[in-house]
Amino acid sequence: MKLKEIHSSDLTANCMRYVQLRFEGKTRPVATSALFRGLVCGEALRMLHERVLHDAKAEEPALYSPLVTEAVALVRATLDKEGRKLSDACERDINETINDVGELCESYWRKWRSKFVKCELLGCEVPVRWKYAPRYPEFASHIDLLIRDERGNLVFIDWKLREEAPTWQYLTRNMQFGCYYGACLEGKFLLSDGLTKEWKHIGEESRGVWLHCNHLAPFKRKTRCEDDRGMEQEFNKGDERPNRMSWREVEYAPSTAIEDIRGELMMRVKMMKKDLFPTNPDPIGCSLCEAEAFCNRFDMVL
Numbered sequence: 001m002k003l004k005e006i007h008s009s010d011l012t013a014n015c016m017r018y019v020q021l022r023f024e025g026k027t028r029p030v031a032t033s034a035l036f037r038g039l040v041c042g043e044a045l046r047m048l049h050e051r052v053l054h055d056a057k058a059e060e061p062a063l064y065s066p067l068v069t070e071a072v073a074l075v076r077a078t079l080d081k082e083g084r085k086l087s088d089a090c091e092r093d094i095n096e097t098i099n100d101v102g103e104l105c106e107s108y109w110r111k112w113r114s115k116f117v118k119c120e121l122l123g124c125e126v127p128v129r130w131k132y133a134p135r136y137p138e139f140a141s142h143i144d145l146l147i148r149d150e151r152g153n154l155v156f157i158d159w160k161l162r163e164e165a166p167t168w169q170y171l172t173r174n175m176q177f178g179c180y181y182g183a184c185l186e187g188k189f190l191l192s193d194g195l196t197k198e199w200k201h202i203g204e205e206s207r208g209v210w211l212h213c214n215h216l217a218p219f220k221r222k223t224r225c226e227d228d229r230g231m232e233q234e235f236n237k238g239d240e241r242p243n244r245m246s247w248r249e250v251e252y253a254p255s256t257a258i259e260d261i262r263g264e265l266m267m268r269v270k271m272m273k274k275d276l277f278p279t280n281p282d283p284i285g286c287s288l289c290e291a292e293a294f295c296n297r298f299d300m301v302l
Helices: 008-012 016-023 033-053 065-081 088-092 094-116 175-186 257-273
Strands: 005-007 120-130 138-148 154-160 188-192 197-200 206-212 223-226 232-235 247-251
Touching (some): 005 257, 033 065, 033 154, 088 094, 175 257
Antiparallel strands (some): 120 138, 223 232
C-alpha cells in the first residue's frame, strides 16, 4: 500500500483492519454519538480558550448552553460538508449532549482557569506535520491545544473523553503523543498571528498532557483515592476530584525519546506498506465501528 501521510488516528486505532478499510474508503458516512459528543466538546473548549480563558480580565460565561449550542451548529455544518449524517441516537440526544458538554465546560473553567490564564495560547486544533524519515510518508495531525506555560515551556494538550483513564505506563508509550513530541522538535505547525497563517518550525523540547475530561466532574459516590499530594483520602459524593485525575502529564527523555519514537513509527509504516492490517475485534467497539459493514466476519450473514 502506498502512503503519502500517516495520521495520529492510524497509530492509535485498536483495530488495524479498520485503518485499512478507512484507507480504502469503506466506511459508513454516519457520525456516532461518541464521535459527535467529542467534536462538540472540542469546539466548545476551543471557544473558551480563544475567547476568555487566557484573558485575566475576562469573566466566566454566565451560561454555557449558548456556547455549546454554537459548537453543535459548527460541528453539524462540518459533518454536512463531509457528507456525514448524525445517527438517530445523536439526533435524539442533542439536548442531553448540550447539557453534558455545558457542565463539562463549567468544570473545566473552575478547575483550570487559574492555570491557563498564566499561559500563552499558541492555538487550538493546530495542524501539525512531521517528515520523520526520507522516503517515508509524512506524519500529519491536529493538536487540540498548544500553549506556553508560565515558564515559557512548550506544552501540547489533548482533550480526551474516554471512560477509562490512562495509566502512566500507557502514556509513556502512546504513539500519538510521541509523534506530537517529535513534531515539536523537528516538524512544523500552521500557526496564526491573527492576520496570516503560516507553517512554522518550533524546534523545542515539549511536554504532553492527556486532559481526561470525564474526570473534571465531581465524584458521583464516596471514594477513597490519592489526593494531589499522593496521600490516600476519602472523598464524598459531590467533592471535587484531585487535579491529578484529569491532568495526566508525560515528560520525554531528551537524549533518547526522539529516536525511539521514530523507530516505532517507521515499524508501523513498514507493516502498512506490506498490507499487514490484522483484525482485532472489540466486544463493544465493533458495533460502533464505521467500517463494520465492510469487515470480514466468520458467521453466515443472512
